[in-house]
Amino acid sequence: MRKQRRAYALITRKGEVLLVKNRRGRWTLPGGRTQGNESLRAAAKREVKEEMGITIELKARVSGDHIRHHTVPCAGCVAFAASIKKSDPRPRGEIVEIAWVDTDKALKRLRSYRRSEIRRILAKIR
Secondary structure: OOOEOEEEEEEEEOOEEEEEEEOOOOEEOOEEEOOOOOOHHHHHHHHHHHHHOOEEEEEEEOOOOEOOEOOEOEOOEEEEEEEEEEOOOOOOOOEEEEEEEOHHHHHHHOOOOOHHHHHHHHOOOO
């Protein structure tokens, strides 16, 4: 099985993180797979635009390369801190629901991520 490259956005506001729920009922950080030779940064921006119709500004990378996506191992799966530049997020495409949640709720919903890594990422939320 070929390992996938994925990029996610850690979008926060007032101590909460924005999560998306896909058609399969899985909660994740917004983001997804790269296309072709697309960079991880470009993939994160494109995926967030497709999923919620918003433009984001990426800041620092906040994760290592060892996040897994559901049961699929990743090669270069990372998360970037991000802020919304334009518009209000709304579910689009494969996304059926979005939610702003506190870090405790996020930990419970983000089952697809390695526990230690997601705790470290969520610790960056202020």
